[in-house]
Amino acid sequence: MEHVIEIKELKKSFGENDVLKGIGLNVSRGENVVIMGRSGEGKSVTIKCIAGLLTPDSGSLKVMGDEVKELAEDGLKKMRRKLGFVFQGAALYDSMTVRENLAFPLKKVLKMKDREEIERTCREVLEAVGLNDTLEKLPSELSGGMRKRVGLARTLIVKPEIILYDEPTTGLDSITSKEISNLILEMRKKYKTTSVIITHDLSCAQITGDRILILKDGVFAAEGTYEELENSSDEFVRSFFK
């Protein structure tokens, strides 16, 4: 099976703090991989390295066959067009309305000029995430769940092949959290995406993950399906599922 993300011996440190100590990970096309771990273990650092927002100290990180750290500015831009990132706090541009937030990547990345086409695309993607009638609203007028949905819509609007989710359900109530998790699955079906999902939320991991990895002390300590890890002989791994 084709690997869209290939990570080998990836290391990243900040000053004296060695966060990633040589992780390895292969993600196949269409797969949903969940990464769990305690706070500060380097989960977000891992996906920021994949997105090219952080440069690894050593090791290999390939996205769609391209070694990320060797990509020049244009190559990185091209790679990022195939990649979407859903941020923990949604990272909506707070001076722009929902419409402007959604139209931004269409205009700046896809260079779409036709106003009607932009409007139609914005409405379509907003409908796909179950939010209608919010086009005119500012991010500050939306609830946490709505912001996450708009953040997801903004990511999906450029039809990325890979989506990186940074704690997509953090700060949401359990019902909204399940809705977002189901939405991630729906989006995979509809847009045929591959996803790497960072989460602390067990229900999100269970619903969305085909495979779960546990990050501990800068390396992946365990890997398996939800059921396999839930019944692991390792007490540390099991402690995540209590």
Next chain:
Amino acid sequence: MPDLLPFNVSGAFTRMGDQAYFFRSFVRNLFDRDFEWEEFLRQSYQIGYKSIGICALTGFILGIVLTLQSTPTLKDFGAETFIPGMVAISIIREIGPVITALICAGKTASRIGAELGSMNVTEQIDAMEVSGANPIKFLVVTRILACMIMIPMLTILADAMALLGGYAASALSAEITLQLYFTKAISNLEFSDIIPAVIKTILFGFSIGFVGCYKGFHSTRGTESVGQAANSAVVTASIWIVIIDAIVVQVTGSILYA
């Protein structure tokens, strides 16, 4: 090795390197064909139009104060007729540009620093970058250029209002028409008074925009850093304004009055 100097040398060099890299990114994106006109106009409105009131009022009051302060001294020498010329030269050469720039450092550099700092903290800049858009082109180039164009225009407004304030103060103590006041004021001005002032204001605009953007972009990831970015932007921009003023006065003075 213990640090023997009163400040962190390697930290200072790192910051200088960061600033040089940030400047390079600005220059590289400055001449990009797809200029962000919409954002540039929005920033020009924010930086220019929204500062009209404060700059006009400050300029007007400065003109009044300068006239009221200098009138008694000049009266002693029977030189009241020189007041319009003196006010015009001191306002246009020095006071107008510097005061307007300092107001804008407080108002605009802090706004840019806080806005971009908050965007940095909430990962909006990362979101822009990872989407394939260019945050330097969209956020930095537009803001710095808007500052470089709007601050000279605000200075012209403040200068005009200061002359008007000077007239208002003069009219209280002497019979003088507006036309005569402005004729006297402008006839005392020379080309060499205007050029350094214009150069200065453009550089002031650049330093305000650049410092605001740099501080915002390099704020650390905490809410406290937003306030620090805003505060530091004002302090740094104000210091740069004074330094640039001294350099431009020295350089243009040695060229124009040699």
